[in-house]
Amino acid sequence: MEVPANLPTVQPIKPAKPKLSKMQRSRIRSDWAFIAPQFIIFVVLTIVPLFVAIPILFTDKAQFNDPQVNPVGWKNFTAVFTERSVQDDYLPALQKTVIFVLLNYTTIYIFGLSLALLMYEVGFKGGFFTIVYMPLMLSGLATGYAAVMLFAQETGTGNLLLMKAGIIKEQINIYSATGTAFILPLMVGWRYAGYNMAIFLSGLLSIPTETIEASVVDGASYWQRLFRIYFPQMLPSFILATTMCLIGSFSVFDELVALGATYVNPEAKLLSIIFFTYGFQIDRLAMGMTLALETFVPLMLLGILLQRLQRRLQY
Amino acid sequence: MSTQFLSPEKIKDTKPPVIGLKGRRIGLRIFATVIMIVYSVVTLFPFYALFIRSFVPTKESSELHLWLPEVQEVSVNQEIGNLAVFYNLDMKAFKIAMGIPETAYIPSRDKLVDVAEKYNLNIADIQQYFEGFYLYNGWNTLFRTSMNSQTFWRALTRTFIVTFFSLLLSIILSIMTGYGLAGLKRKDQMTVYNIYLLQMVIPIMLIILPQYQLFQWIYNLFPQYNVQGSAFRYSAQLIALILINIKGTALSTMIFTSAISGIPKDLEDSAMIDGASRIQYLRQILFPLLKVPIVSLVVIQLPAFYNQFLEPYVYLDPPNSTLLPFIQSAVGQFSTNFQVIYAGVFASVVPLVILYLVFRSYFVEGVMAGAIKG
Numbered sequence: 282m283e284v285p286a287n288l289p290t291v292q293p294i295k296p297a298k299p300k301l302s303k304m305q306r307s308r309i310r311s312d313w314a315f316i317a318p319q320f321i322i323f324v325v326l327t328i329v330p331l332f333v334a335i336p337i338l339f340t341d342k343a344q345f346n347d348p349q350v351n352p353v354g355w356k357n358f359t360a361v362f363t364e365r366s367v368q369d370d371y372l373p374a375l376q377k378t379v380i381f382v383l384l385n386y387t388t389i390y391i392f393g394l395s396l397a398l399l400m401y402e403v404g405f406k407g408g409f410f411t412i413v414y415m416p417l418m419l420s421g422l423a424t425g426y427a428a429v430m431l432f433a434q435e436t437g438t439g440n441l442l443l444m445k446a447g448i449i450k451e452q453i454n455i456y457s458a459t460g461t462a463f464i465l466p467l468m469v470g471w472r473y474a475g476y477n478m479a480i481f482l483s484g485l486l487s488i489p490t491e492t493i494e495a496s497v498v499d500g501a502s503y504w505q506r507l508f509r510i511y512f513p514q515m516l517p518s519f520i521l522a523t524t525m526c527l528i529g530s531f532s533v534f535d536e537l538v539a540l541g542a543t544y545v546n547p548e549a550k551l552l553s554i555i556f557f558t559y560g561f562q563i564d565r566l567a568m569g570m571t572l573a574l575e576t577f578v579p580l581m582l583l584g585i586l587l588q589r590l591q592r593r594l595q596y
Numbered sequence: 597m598s599t600q601f602l603s604p605e606k607i608k609d610t611k612p613p614v615i616g617l618k619g620r621r622i623g624l625r626i627f628a629t630v631i632m633i634v635y636s637v638v639t640l641f642p643f644y645a646l647f648i649r650s651f652v653p654t655k656e657s658s659e660l661h662l663w664l665p666e667v668q669e670v671s672v673n674q675e676i677g678n679l680a681v682f683y684n685l686d687m688k689a690f691k692i693a694m695g696i697p698e699t700a701y702i703p704s705r706d707k708l709v710d711v712a713e714k715y716n717l718n719i720a721d722i723q724q725y726f727e728g729f730y731l732y733n734g735w736n737t738l739f740r741t742s743m744n745s746q747t748f749w750r751a752l753t754r755t756f757i758v759t760f761f762s763l764l765l766s767i768i769l770s771i772m773t774g775y776g777l778a779g780l781k782r783k784d785q786m787t788v789y790n791i792y793l794l795q796m797v798i799p800i801m802l803i804i805l806p807q808y809q810l811f812q813w814i815y816n817l818f819p820q821y822n823v824q825g826s827a828f829r830y831s832a833q834l835i836a837l838i839l840i841n842i843k844g845t846a847l848s849t850m851i852f853t854s855a856i857s858g859i860p861k862d863l864e865d866s867a868m869i870d871g872a873s874r875i876q877y878l879r880q881i882l883f884p885l886l887k888v889p890i891v892s893l894v895v896i897q898l899p900a901f902y903n904q905f906l907e908p909y910v911y912l913d914p915p916n917s918t919l920l921p922f923i924q925s926a927v928g929q930f931s932t933n934f935q936v937i938y939a940g941v942f943a944s945v946v947p948l949v950i951l952y953l954v955f956r957s958y959f960v961e962g963v964m965a966g967a968i969k970g
Contacts, residue, residue: 309782309784311874312776312777312785313776313784314776315772315773315775315776315874315878316772316773316776316777316788318769318772319769319770319772319773319842319843319844320773320788320791320844322769322839322842322843322844323791323792323795323843323844324791325810326803326807326810326839326840326843327794327795327798327803327843328791328794329810330803330806330807330809330810331798331802331803331806333806333809333810334805334806334809337806337809345808345809345812346812346816396635399628399631399632402624402628403624403625403628403629406632407956407957407960409632409636410960411953411956411959411960412635412636412639412640413635413636413639414959414960414963415639415640415643415949415952416639416642417899418899418903418945418948418949418952419903419945420902420903420905420920420944420945421903421905422903422905422920422923422924422941422944423646423903423941423944423945426927426937426938426941427642427645427646427941430642430645430646430649430934430938430941431642431645435657435658436654436657436658436934438645438648438649438660438661439645441658441659441660442660442662445660471639474639475963476963476967479963479964479966479967480967482964482967483964483967524796524797525796528796528797528798528799529799531799531801532799532800532801532802534800534801534905534906535905535906535920538905538909538924539924552801553801556801556804556805557801557804560804560805560808561910566805566809569805570805570806573801573802573805574802577798577799577801577802578802580797580799581797581798581799581802584796584797585794585797587797588793588796588797
């Protein structure tokens with residue numbers, strides 16, 4: 282493939298460059314015409330609010346249309362360390378939320394991962410997938426009410442059934458602290474089982490079969506295969522599921538409303554309910570915004586980090 | 597050296613496990629089938645229980661019902677006040693049906709027999725009126741309820757309208773975004789793509805307050821908005837909701853950017869040579885090729901839009917609400933009548949579940965395709 286030396290060398294045509302860039306420029310312009318409509322809506326409704334909030338954080342703005350707003354400096358930011366009324370709301374909610382997130386995170390593996398592994402081993406079953414995915418058609422609100430229906434004391438269908446079968450001795454009370462803490466993640470895990478299963482299953486399906494076959498031929502046991510072959514190659518799926526769970530369960534809201542968190546049930550008052558009531562019900566808008574920011578910005582940074590990691594592993 | 601290679605005896609040794617593997621495979625299949633059946637039953641049980649409970653009167657709810665309950669008919673000795681308080685008996689409808697003047701006052705301690713006597717009614721007529729009263733109380737009350745001139749059907753219609761337009765516009769805009777970003781070759785495209793990816797890590801609770809504030813500022817520019825109950829106010833609220841739904845997500849951008857990037861560039865070039873504009877190319881060539889990603893986006897966004905609660909709860913006035921906020925406020929009103937609550941919750945679930953079961957193969961396909969992108 283030697284290039285003959287006597288071939289006339291063609292000089293690159295000079296005027297071609299500006300012409301190309303003109304075409305490119307028009308391409309960029311028309312690309313932006315396609316991008317702009319949705320991008321403007323996205324930026325205005327997702328990114329701009331983050332900045333709109335900033336000046337409000339330093340005031341005592343109580344309502345959305347508050348006529349009188351006074352600057353208060355950094356008071357809203359330090360309130361969580363100094364102000365008693367805020368601490369009484371925020372700290373128990375934070376504790377409950379963290380417990381909820383941790384338990385919810387384990388349900389991803391209890392439901393999603395084990396179902397995905399099962400499907401992977403016996404082959405994809407469309408009918409079973411249909412059933413596992415069905416709870417995702419339920420709204421968060423309906424999930425919360427289903428929890429009440431199943432595990433309300435005295436009247437819960439699940440309670441009555443489990444009592445009759447002799448599995449539990451005492452009725453579970455969904456409105457109690459432990460009841461809410463354990464049943465709610467279970468219900469949410471049940472609802473998202475199909476979604477998490479799809480994430481893990483797609484991770485499993487992307488593993489090159491050669492590596493699995495090789496491990497089988499080499500006589501690796503199932504557990505060895507799981508921990509040495511499957512999991513390392515499914516890492517992007519794990520990270521994706523972690524990100525989704527972290528961001529999603531910190532702002533769980535609908536299920537809590539169904540449990541009566543916005544009025545009667547203090548056990549279901551997680552952080553999202555605190556932010557919501559501060560903003561919409563008890564006239565502490567600026568405080569609510571500040572608390573939300575203080576809670577979620579570290580989380581967002583963690584999320585971005587995880588996202589970066591996932592993409593690096595994937596490509 | 598010799599240990600590195602399997603001796604003939606050792607090869608023999610490895611044979612039995614191969615046969616054992618077959619047995620294990622059968623064992624695994626049985627084990628898996630059992631687990632699948634158990635999990636399916638557990639998963640479907642809440643749906644079923646919800647349905648059954650919508651027929652179980654609150655009075656009988658402390659007993660286990662796994663089938664439609666055999667409920668007694670209303671006794672003629674039942675006090676009318678009890679029926680009104682615990683079973684939300686519509687007094688007005690009752691009076692009209694029985695031919696009692698609407699202005700007549702019926703003391704709440706009066707039994708049905710007393711009422712029959714007082715107004716000279718036939719006991720059989722009353723019994724007929726109350727036939728199935730306990731059993732269907734939840735459904736009857738739900739469909740009859742009108743809160744803030746809002747009924748179940750109106751709320752459902754509004755949900756369908758919002759969901760339909762959200763899906764339609766979301767698909768169109770997301771395809772346009774994907775087409776504009778396709779290839780991700782330039783820096784500006786990459787920046788836009790990364791900004792969309794941020795959506796995945798921004799929790800809704802972080803932006804809901806400032807976002808609502810933003811909308812309030814925009815609304816305040818229009819004096820018509822502050823007229824309670826005006827068509828302008830209601831449509832502005834619904835538009836806000838649709839805008840929030842169509843703003844594009846990390847997923848929609850990823851799905852369409854990668855799908856359109858995967859389509860050979862030659863196709864576009866040849867269309868351009870034939871004189872097609874980019875919009876024509878998008879509509880007539882690209883669009884039919886994007887069936888899989890479109891299905892994928894629809895099956896992921898449809899439940900999200902239909903089941904949306906927080907945003908409609910916050911943005912919409914009660915007389916203008918979609919299904920879930922309506923159910924929530926109706927439920928608040930009937931906090932002692934569990935039958936109505938479960939009927940309402942079940943009714944809110946049914947339309948989507950039916951859609952899901954009819955189009956289940958699309959759901960399975962679309963979700964798996966979407967999950968791979970995610």
